[in-house]
Amino acid sequence: MLLEVEGLKKSFGSIVVADDLDLSIATGEAVGIIGPNGAGKTSMFNLIAGGLSPSAGSIRFDGHDLAGVPPQGRCRAGMARTHQIPQPFEKLTVFENLLVGAVYGRRRTEREATQSCGEILERLGLLRRANALAGSLTLLERKRLEMARALATAPKLLLLDEIAGGLTEGECAELVATIGDIRKSGIAILWIEHIVNALFAVIDRLVVLNFGRKIAEGLPKEVMQRPDVHQIYIGIEA
Numbered sequence: 001m002l003l004e005v006e007g008l009k010k011s012f013g014s015i016v017v018a019d020d021l022d023l024s025i026a027t028g029e030a031v032g033i034i035g036p037n038g039a040g041k042t043s044m045f046n047l048i049a050g051g052l053s054p055s056a057g058s059i060r061f062d063g064h065d066l067a068g069v070p071p072q073g074r075c076r077a078g079m080a081r082t083h084q085i086p087q088p089f090e091k092l093t094v095f096e097n098l099l100v101g102a103v104y105g106r107r108r109t110e111r112e113a114t115q116s117c118g119e120i121l122e123r124l125g126l127l128r129r130a131n132a133l134a135g136s137l138t139l140l141e142r143k144r145l146e147m148a149r150a151l152a153t154a155p156k157l158l159l160l161d162e163i164a165g166g167l168t169e170g171e172c173a174e175l176v177a178t179i180g181d182i183r184k185s186g187i188a189i190l191w192i193e194h195i196v197n198a199l200f201a202v203i204d205r206l207v208v209l210n211f212g213r214k215i216a217e218g219l220p221k222e223v224m225q226r227p228d229v230h231q232i233y234i235g236i237e238a
């Protein structure tokens with residue numbers, strides 16, 4: 001297994017965001033996560049990526065225990081994430097944003113980084129915006145930049161937090177195609193998304209979270225047919 005989360009627990013006061021969570025992802029696998037607002041989905045990413053510390057449980061990644069490993073160490077080990085609200089370095093150019101990922105997130109030399117960043121920008125359809133300030137990008141471009149910057153760190157696992165949210169249907173379809181390509185290149189994906197159609201075009205397996213608990217897991221279509229999941233999904237759609 002590439003990622004093995006076991007017995008993860010975390011609360012904020014009386015709000016339980018991780019309630020004995022287990023989750024495994026194999027190398028190259030694509031797993032989707034759905035759940036209502038406040039279910040603890042982003043918190044789970046924060047726990048995995050190291051921004052938050054669990055009160056109990058363990059996370060193993062690529063054979064290593066991540067206890068005490070800071071976010072930058074997890075990134076260098078091959079884990080990269082995007083943020084629900086894009087967080088580019090607004091005053092740097094698109095290209096410079098990627099360089100930060102490649103140089104500091106992967107410890108590449110600037111020369112190696114320059115080449116790989118150019119390739120990633122091309123793959124993500126951002127090459128013609130390479131010299132634009134990140135602060136000037138449209139929402140779709142910002143979402144693409146989140147992914148491009150994550151890819152610049154050469155991850156084995158990419159965590160996507162509602163990357164398709166807020167886009168038009170056409171933009172969403174474009175993004176799904178890009179994510180499909182990333183997946184085909186062998187990078188494992190853990191993708192939180194409310195837009196189930198987009199998610200289902202890419203994932204192998206679906207996990208449903210509610211109140212910090214994993215309430216269902218399995219093949220996407222089978223999971224969605226469960227009455228308790230269906231009930232929650234209607235709430236998500238509304």
Ligand SMILES: Nc1ncnc2c1ncn2[C@@H]1O[C@H](COP(=O)(O)OP(=O)(O)OP(=O)(O)O)[C@@H](O)[C@H]1O
Pocket residue numbers: 012015017035036037038039040041042043044084
């Ligand atoms: N740092 C924090 N301090 C206190 N409460 C927090 C913190 N982070 C998250 N929470 C609370 O924990 C709960 C879960 O938040 P989280 O962001 O993980 O939900 P989510 O499933 O990602 O929701 P959404 O679909 O709205 O993005 C929410 O009630 C949120 O207000």
Ligand SMILES: [Mg+2]
Pocket residue numbers: 041042043084
């Ligand atoms: Mg969230």
